[in-house]
Amino acid sequence: MNFLIDGLKSWLIQRVSAVFLVFFSLYLLSYFLFFPPENVLQWQAWFYSLWNRSLFALFFILLLLHAWVGVRDVIFDYIKPQRIQGLLLFTLAVFLIICALWMGQILF
C-alpha cells in the first residue's frame, strides 16, 4: 500500500494510468460518437461483452488510482492540519472504494 502515499511511485501511477485513460477515453468517445446505441439491447450487448467488461474493469481501477493521486495532492496542498488531512484522505479512500464496488456490481 506504500505506493499510495509514497511520492515517486504515486507520480508514476498517475502518469501511467493517465496514458491508459487517454486511449480508453478515445475508445469510449468513438463508440458514442459513431455507434451510439439506440436501445437497451444494443447498449447491453456492447457493454457486457467479455472484451468490454474486462476493459471497463481495468479502466475503472486505473481511473480510481488516478483520481486518488490527484485529489490526494489537492488535499496535501490546501489542508495543513494533520488530523483534518487524515480525515479527508480517509473519506476520499472510502468514497473511491465505494465507487469501485458499485462499478463492480454494475459490471458483474
Added chain:
Amino acid sequence: MSKSSQHPVYLDLTEIKLPKAAIMSIMHRISGVLMVLLLPLILYLVELSLSDQAGFQQVSLFFDSILVQLFFYLFVWALTHHFLAGIRFLLIDFKVGLYRPAYGRNARVVLYSAPVIALIITWGLLS
C-alpha cells in the same frame, strides 16, 4: 522572520493578470475534482441505462432537457480540458514544450481549444 512579514501584499484578484499557463493549470485541477465529484451521478446513469429499456429511455429523456445538456457541456469541457492539459503536462515530463515560447503557446492552445472541442463533442453526442 519579521522581515518577511513586512513584504507588500497585493491580493486584488480583479487586477492580477495570471499567466495563461497558471490559469490552464488551476483549471486542470478544478476539472479533475469536479469529475471525481460527478462520479456517483455517472455510475447511477450507467446503471440505470443498463437495467432495462425503461431505464434506458429515462436516461435518454434526461439528456433531452436543455439544462442537463448545458451541464453536460460543462462536464465535457472539464473532461476535454483535463485531457488536453494532462497531455501537455505529460509532454513537459518528457521535456517537450518545457521552455518559452512553446510553454506559453501550448498553455494557450489547451486553454482555448478545450471549450471549442468540447462543444463539437457535445453536439456530436447529443444530436
